Amino acid sequence: RFFREKGYLATPHHHIIRTHIQIDIKELSGTPDLGDIEDIFKKKYNKELANNIERNKLIVNTLLRVPKGEQTLIYACTVDHANRLASIMSFLGRNAVAISADTPNHLRYLYIDKFKKGEIDFIFNHSVLTTGFDAPKTQHIFLCRPIFSDVLYEQIVGRGLRGPEFGG
Numbered sequence: 652r653f654f655r656e657k658g659y660l661a662t663p664h665h666h667i668i669r670t671h672i673q674i675d676i677k678e679l680s681g682t683p684d685l686g687d688i689e690d691i692f693k694k695k696y697n698k699e700l701a702n703n704i705e706r707n708k709l710i711v712n713t714l715l716r717v718p719k720g721e722q723t724l725i726y727a728c729t730v731d732h733a734n735r736l737a738s739i740m741s742f743l744g745r746n747a748v749a750i751s752a753d754t755p756n757h758l759r760y761l762y763i764d765k766f767k768k769g770e771i772d773f774i775f776n777h778s779v780l781t782t783g784f785d786a787p788k789t790q791h792i793f794l795c796r797p798i799f800s801d802v803l804y805e806q807i808v809g810r811g812l813r814g815p816e817f818g819g
Contacts, residue, residue: 658816663808668713670706674699689799697796701732710795711739714773719745722766723791724810725775732795733775740773747773750780781806787813 654660674696700706714736717723727733733749740747748762748771765771767786774780777796781803792811798804813819 655814658814660814660817661812661819663812668709670703670709672700672703672706689797692797692799697728697732700796701728701735707736707739710736710793711743714740714793715743715745717772717791719772720769721772721790722769722786722788723773723793724780724786724789724807725773725793726780726796726798726807727775727777728796730777733777736795737773737775740775745773746771747775749775751777752779754779780810784810785813786810787818789813789819 655662714723714725725733725736727736727749730749730751730753733751737747737749748766750759750762754762762771762774763784763786766774767788769788789811792808794804794807798807
């Protein structure tokens with residue numbers, strides 16, 4: 652509260668969008684640890700979620716409600732998912748790009764610079780823009796993938812919590 656009152660942090664507005672998708676994890680029996688669950692999701696279920704047409708329609712329709720000119724970071728289930736969603740948003744007339752570990756550095760810097768200048772509304776990624784990335788004017792964060800680490804969650808959400816005293 653202190654840092655929000657002083658303008659260092661923005662006030663977050665958290666919204667959950669229910670997809671009503673059930674995943675039956677039969678591989679897990681007993682009480683598995685979090686690492687087991689995360690490994691199973693990475694190997695199988697992230698791809699299932701990424702390829703779910705109804706879920707992707709819901710994601711796209713939700714993103715289309717973001718006003719033009721508002722900087723938005725989207726964390727997709729897979730790199731392919733990030734590329735597909737960025738392509739759909741571009742096709743629908745929104746300025747969107749995807750960044751992955753395979754994006755050449757010069758393109759990555761160009762996209763991030765355009766994003767910071769407000770020329771790109773949406774940057775889609777899977778696990779690239781979590782730490783060491785600063786875009787203080789980011790207004791929206793969309794988590795379209797499971798997150799199993801509190802630290803990673805805080806890093807991702809922190810991309811959109813810069814207050815005016817930090818240029819946000």
